[in-house]
Amino acid sequence: xxxxxxxxxxxxxxxxxxxxxxxxxxxxxxxxxxxxxxxxxxxxxxxxxxxxxxxxxxxxxxxxxxxxxxxxxxxxxxxxxxxxxxxxxxxxxxxxxxxxxxxxxxxxxxxxxxxxxxxxxxxxxxxxxxxxxxxxxxxxxxxxxxxxxxxxxxxxxxxxxxxxxxxxxxxxxxxxxxxxxxxxxxxxxxxxxxxxxxxxxxxxxxxxxxxxxxxxxxxxxxxxxxxxxxxxxxxxxxxxxxxxxxxxxxxxxxxxxxxxxxxxxxxxxxxxxxxxxxxxxxxxxxxxxxxxxxxxxxxxxxxxxxxxxxxxxxxxxxxxxxxxxxxxxxxxxxxxxxxxxxxxxxxxxxxxxxxxxxxxxxxxxxxxxxxxxxxxxxxxxxxxxxxxxx
Numbered sequence: 001x002x003x004x005x006x007x008x009x010x011x012x013x014x015x016x017x018x019x020x021x022x023x024x025x026x027x028x029x030x031x032x033x034x035x036x037x038x039x040x041x042x043x044x045x046x047x048x049x050x051x052x053x054x055x056x057x058x059x060x061x062x063x064x065x066x067x068x069x070x071x072x073x074x075x076x077x078x079x080x081x082x083x084x085x086x087x088x089x090x091x092x093x094x095x096x097x098x099x100x101x102x103x104x105x106x107x108x109x110x111x112x113x114x115x116x117x118x119x120x121x122x123x124x125x126x127x128x129x130x131x132x133x134x135x136x137x138x139x140x141x142x143x144x145x146x147x148x149x150x151x152x153x154x155x156x157x158x159x160x161x162x163x164x165x166x167x168x169x170x171x172x173x174x175x176x177x178x179x180x181x182x183x184x185x186x187x188x189x190x191x192x193x194x195x196x197x198x199x200x201x202x203x204x205x206x207x208x209x210x211x212x213x214x215x216x217x218x219x220x221x222x223x224x225x226x227x228x229x230x231x232x233x234x235x236x237x238x239x240x241x242x243x244x245x246x247x248x249x250x251x252x253x254x255x256x257x258x259x260x261x262x263x264x265x266x267x268x269x270x271x272x273x274x275x276x277x278x279x280x281x282x283x284x285x286x287x288x289x290x291x292x293x294x295x296x297x298x299x300x301x302x303x304x305x306x307x308x309x310x311x312x313x314x315x316x317x318x319x320x321x322x323x324x325x326x327x328x329x330x331x332x333x334x335x336x337x338x339x340x341x342x343x344x345x346x347x348x349x350x351x352x353x354x355x356x357x358x359x360x361x362x363x364x365x366x367x368x369x370x371x372x373x374x375x376x377x378x379x380x381x382x383x384x385x386x387x388x389x390x
Contacts, residue, residue: 012037026051031059040065054078067092080107094121110134124149137164143171152177166191180205194219208233222247236261253279267300286318308333322347 005016016033026049033044046059055077063069070089076082082105090097099116112132119125129144145156158171169188174181182203189196194217201212211230217223227242236259243254255277262270271294278289291313298306311330317323326343 081105095119108136138162235263249283251279251281253277267298267302269296269298271296284320286316288314288316290314306334 001018001020003016003018005014007014013034013036015035016031018029018031020027020029022028029048031044031046035042041064043062044059046057048057049055056075058074059072061069061071068089068091071087073084073086075084082103084101084103086101088097088099095118097116097118099114101114102112104111110132111134112130114130115128117125117127125146125148127144127146129142131140131142133140139160139162141158141160143156143158145154147154153174153176155174155176156171157173159169161168167188167190170186172183172185174183182201182205184199184201186199187197196218197216199214201210203210209230209232211228213226213228215224215226223244223246225242225244225246227240229238229240231238238259240258241254241256243252245252255275257273257275259273260271262268274291274293276289276291278287280287293309293311295309296307298304300306309330309332311328313328314326316325323346324344327341329338329340331338
């Protein structure tokens, strides 16, 4: 079979040719086309063959104009394998793009690779390289990306290795601008009923240093969490720490916070902040402690000075034998101060005493109503409270 199409008008032209044959060797199809319009020209060529061995096809597409484009592809399908490859090239003025992709599939595996490169004169560029491999009970992947825009550079790298009951993932991401840099790394591991996850961020940006580290570890039914954060700049400093452990029927948490800063605006101003939190929980016991302190100092240019402090602390303990809580607050504004303390304690022995006294009181009331009417009531627990105001 042969089909041909031809048309032209002055310098513009359209041409197409399609041929096909079928014989003992199989089926063969060829396609050829050309289009020319003014200064633009596009071409297409493709071939398809099918026989007892399988099916194959390939082709090329091109475009010649202010935008230059070339596309080629190859594919094959056989009894136990399938392949595909595609390549693209494009260019317009100072912008160029080159991309290639390959894919191979068998009855028990898959391989994929993609590469790309793009440039826009000397101001921007981008590249990537991605590889994926899948085999029975195993998998791996590698990813690399690189982007440059003016003086900024962004880099991403990641690797994955996976097997039965085992996995390892690592990667990092960087952002660089001159001497300034921010870097983030991460890692996830799993093997033998143990899982670990880590991530870290470090940055130096315009004279400011920052860091953040987090780690999680899970072993069976137990877990451990750590978190540290630091921030240091000229007007402000900050650090934060968290420690947490979890095991069956036991939970522990420790957190601490520190911050301070200073600035100058119509005078000098400085502030400090501190906080601490402790928590422990078990099936029949609970303990908690929370402490917070803050202070602000201000020295204005007109001579006015202001000093403010605040200190709070609260403790709580709960168990079948004892229930105790205490609260303390201290505050001060220049020479004026306000302090308050409050506590409450309840024990098992105290409760038994109160029940015994209440029972005795009821017995006495049955014998002498008049006396009971004038007797004072007993408290259910002990409480102390004090206040001091200056």
